[in-house]
Amino acid sequence: MSIKEIVLGPYIQGSAIKKMIKMTPNDVIDEVKSSKIKGRGGAGFPTGLKWQFATSEKEPIKYIVCNADEGEPGTFKDRLILSEYPKRVIEGIIIAGYAIKAKEGFIYLRAEYRYLKKPLEDIMQEMRDDNLLGENILDSDFSFDITIRMGAGAYVCGEEFALIESMNGYRGEPHNKPPFPTQSGYLRKPTVVNNVETLAKIPFVMTMGAEAIKYRGTFESTGTKLFSISGDIEKPGVYEFDMGITVNDLLKIVGGEDAKAVQVGGASGINVAKKDFDKPISYEGLPPGGSIIVFGKDRDMLKVLKNFMEFFAEESCGQCTPCRDGNYRLLEGVKMMEKGECSVRYFKELELLCEVMKDSSKCGLGQTSPNPFITIIKNFRSEILYR
């Protein structure tokens, strides 16, 4: 393969839609399915399968939503895609809409990115003028349009159930599954929610074919992944690497070799210490959420953990007890450790609480927020507990 980058590489506007319109919706789904591409938001659900679920619903009205509620601490890849490669995402939404036979699509844009709304709307207008969006796309009988919906500042709305609730005009609270959004989503109709990066990869699948994606990455995690890399490094920014890259290789490229730890997958991801830097980042390895925060050798890891727990205590939607109270208690515990007031007995209770939160929280937020607590303390036990 000569093309190194899939999302951040060269691309001819409209070529994927031109190819799509000659295929049947089912063929489009089959192509995406055979590429084995998985959701780039972090959860990693196979994209083609999600589309197929929505298609198999009897209800004729369906929707596609592009999840641009990027809120995970340390993640900014979607901002870069939306500001510098927006046409690719919009084409991805159109292709998804065609595949599931939707007439309307949405971009759920977080409030913090409001400055991207106008540029995105201008580009959509440009595409309407080129007959790539709107009525009878490329003179076919496929009509499809996209509206931008603004969020209003809630991390949990990046969770697809919460996002749907928010779009329906309710508090952005996740609910029990099933039903899944593909069964009952926006306006209680079948709705596909895909991450910005996932959709930005779809045009490549269309033009180059599923095999080209499978050629990259690992067997289970095909293709490339965008990484938002920040923290104590020389060259922070967004990088596109093949799935399965090791932490070591990644640190060499961004200039962070003297790191003592790396947070992989954002605040809700896991903390990786130096001894594990040879592990690959992929769905079968370290979680590929896209956020990489590097901690230099002088960082106080308890301060880092406190920042993470403050974040979760604030962003928990408060609906279920394990998450609402659990995150608050973990934050309280961190503050006790800071003052040297946390006994080993109490610490063991907090560890137990982490397990309870993982098992009994309603959504991904409460199930993953104990991750930094568990992994940071595991990696830096003496630094944190013996002070």
Next chain:
Amino acid sequence: MFLAGGFMGQICDTLSNDISEIIANYGKGREFLLPILNDVNIKFGHISEHTLIEISRQIDIPIGEIHGVMSFYSYLNHEKQGKYVIRLCKTISCDMANKDLIVKSLERELGIKFGETTLDGMFSLTYTNCIGMCDRGPAMLINDDVYHSLTPEKIYEIVNDIKGGKI
């Protein structure tokens, strides 16, 4: 109208008209509640109790329901905010990029603490969680615009530009 005639009546009529204009852009369906609240919040800088009652009356959703939705989102304000709302990111990467220095700098330049609004109603200072500028921290939003790689000098310039009407 619950307050008929006189000065208050006029205020309520204006409010009522402004809100019906916003609602007319979307429709009265429940799914448009968040876009409506967002627009009202931008137009008035906050969503007051009067406004809440008026929205409820016009789209026929109970006040408690709307209040429940509104209080869920951190960008929808109950209290009147300054003309320029400064939201400084306090999440990990900005924090590690010495956000505390910018906290002090903003408080010094504006003469208020975080959580406060200047007496002239120009600036409000508040924290926000990750705004996706982790590669260029410390970063902040002023209303909808993003400012990154902040230094005390830059803070001085930005505040000065706003006061001088350049932004």
